[in-house]
Amino acid sequence: MLRWFKPFIFLACLGPVFRLGWKAYTGVLGANPIEVITHSTGDWTLIFLLVTLAVTPLRKITGQLWFIRYRRMFGLFAFFYACLHFTTYIWLDKFFDLHEMWADIAKRKFITVGFAAFVMLIPLAITSTSGWIRRLGGKRWQALHRLIYASAILGVIHYLWLVKADIRKPVEYGTVLAFLLAYRAFEQIRARSHHPALASSKRTTILQS
Amino acid sequence: MLIKKASDILSSEITPKSLYVNRRRFISVGATAGVVAAAAFGLHKLGSHSEVAHANTKIEGLQKSSFSTTETITPYKDVTNYNNYYEFSTDKYEPAGLARNFKTRPWTVSIEGMVKKKKTLDIDSIIKLASAEERIYRHRCVEGWSIVVPWVGFSLGELIKQCEPLGSAKFVEFTTIYAPNEMPGQKIPVLDWPYVEGLRMDEAMHPLALLCFGMYGEALPNQDGAPLRVVLPWKYGFKSAKALVKVRFTDKQPINSWSKSAPSEYGFYSNVNPHVDHPRWSQANERRLGEFRKRPTLMFNGYDQVASLYSGMDLKKFF
Numbered sequence A: 001m002l003r004w005f006k007p008f009i010f011l012a013c014l015g016p017v018f019r020l021g022w023k024a025y026t027g028v029l030g031a032n033p034i035e036v037i038t039h040s041t042g043d044w045t046l047i048f049l050l051v052t053l054a055v056t057p058l059r060k061i062t063g064q065l066w067f068i069r070y071r072r073m074f075g076l077f078a079f080f081y082a083c084l085h086f087t088t089y090i091w092l093d094k095f096f097d098l099h100e101m102w103a104d105i106a107k108r109k110f111i112t113v114g115f116a117a118f119v120m121l122i123p124l125a126i127t128s129t130s131g132w133i134r135r136l137g138g139k140r141w142q143a144l145h146r147l148i149y150a151s152a153i154l155g156v157i158h159y160l161w162l163v164k165a166d167i168r169k170p171v172e173y174g175t176v177l178a179f180l181l182a183y184r185a186f187e188q189i190r191a192r193s194h195h196p197a198l199a200s201s202k203r204t205t206i207l208q209s
Numbered sequence B: 001m002l003i004k005k006a007s008d009i010l011s012s013e014i015t016p017k018s019l020y021v022n023r024r025r026f027i028s029v030g031a032t033a034g035v036v037a038a039a040a041f042g043l044h045k046l047g048s049h050s051e052v053a054h055a056n057t058k059i060e061g062l063q064k065s066s067f068s069t070t071e072t073i074t075p076y077k078d079v080t081n082y083n084n085y086y087e088f089s090t091d092k093y094e095p096a097g098l099a100r101n102f103k104t105r106p107w108t109v110s111i112e113g114m115v116k117k118k119k120t121l122d123i124d125s126i127i128k129l130a131s132a133e134e135r136i137y138r139h140r141c142v143e144g145w146s147i148v149v150p151w152v153g154f155s156l157g158e159l160i161k162q163c164e165p166l167g168s169a170k171f172v173e174f175t176t177i178y179a180p181n182e183m184p185g186q187k188i189p190v191l192d193w194p195y196v197e198g199l200r201m202d203e204a205m206h207p208l209a210l211l212c213f214g215m216y217g218e219a220l221p222n223q224d225g226a227p228l229r230v231v232l233p234w235k236y237g238f239k240s241a242k243a244l245v246k247v248r249f250t251d252k253q254p255i256n257s258w259s260k261s262a263p264s265e266y267g268f269y270s271n272v273n274p275h276v277d278h279p280r281w282s283q284a285n286e287r288r289l290g291e292f293r294k295r296p297t298l299m300f301n302g303y304d305q306v307a308s309l310y311s312g313m314d315l316k317k318f319f
Helices: A005-026 A033-062 A065-093 A098-107 A109-126 A130-136 A138-145 A147-162 A168-194 A196-208 B017-031 B036-041 B156-163 B257-261 B304-310
Strands: B108-113 B119-122 B133-140 B145-155 B171-176 B196-200 B210-215 B229-231 B244-250 B285-288
Touching: A005 A033, A005 A065, A033 A065, A033 A147, A033 A168, A065 A109, A098 A109, A109 A138, A109 A147, A130 A138, A138 A147, A147 A168, B133 B229, B145 B156, B145 B229, B156 B210, B156 B244, B196 B257
Parallel strands: B108 B244, B145 B285
Antiparallel strands: B108 B119, B133 B145, B145 B210, B171 B196, B171 B244, B210 B229
16 A cells, blocks of 8 residues: 555545634634534544444455554544534533533433443543553454444434434434444354354454454 | 514614624634644635625515514524525525525415405515514524524514404414425425414414515515515424415314424424423523524513413423
């Protein structure tokens, strides 16, 4: 792979936030800028979660092993956009009123699941380094990082429960997620039924790459 | 209480536009501070939000109204570019463009149901039924944002009197035009089209209820409900049906579109009420467009004069 490719992807992943910043700076975020920022950061969190989850299937289908090198970066970008999304909420919606925030989390189902989805990403971001993979050991690390499935599912539910009547967009995200998860389930079943021993050794390889 | 007499103020005389613009910029910059430096990359799509010209016909001889608020009027470009108008799109930024070629002439409104004589009225004769007033009303969306708009029209009661409803009529039902070829949103079954709304007769006869055909001193823009809509400032915005083609008098409570789509979330009355939350979000506060902090939502959106319409009613039950 070309040496400039990874930095290029990194900058591309920052594109949405640059764009938002520029629009804010030039005053073209429209009538309700805070709503635009909230929705945009939420959208990009979901997109990056899906992109992260697409890495392994794509790698297996195409046989392009180098894809895996981008998985951590995409995952961390999902967390980055989730942080921006959460910050918009706690700052521009709740004005750092923690009491109100907790009341919201307890009372509003869509906030409860959204908050849970966000919290689940925190340990994944912390343990994303090679050092942590070593410290936890491959198996335990991987078990922990399966939390991303739950986080993505809750993220889609969060979106679904917040829209008024037009559920097309959350359903689109949900459909993509369903495919990505179904692929994994299918692979698991296939691996188990055909080569039980191979399946487990394969998993270790993924982690080391 | 909060209804101040504003009879001497016309929309054009309130807060210069430059102030809103500066404020908006301040808000936006604050909101995304830190990423602004990234601007140099030019990864943006330059919106053409600059100043939107008022293109509609001016309405002459407007009367001032004692119902008007003195609060800062929301800029015209926000009220015409941020529209919940699902007949065009569920994206609030799209109706402005999609409604551009919507035809509002010729246009008739049929008067049906429990009336002395059913008839069809032409839009241009309807707007001449009474003298046009400018009414600066607060407008609160069920989603939690609000605007202040200088509407133009006259009390809905003026039209109702012309319709001569029978004594047995207890409700009035409004129907929006069904024209999927002009309204792309109607091709998608997000709601059961056409849009239907309704009021109890005493609500409809309340002088605050406005039959509206203009705003900001001009004919109503298409994306804001042209050529004819109702404006009910003490109720959530969705009660104020747009592009009306039918007014029907009935003795049964109409089933309004949102209530039909989600009866546990949207009631028939839908009065603005900070004490009754939407099942999924709070209604205690609202974001006035152009303001940074949220402000508390007022009972009946601050229009206390309608309270007597609901005396003795449990407003938690009749939400």
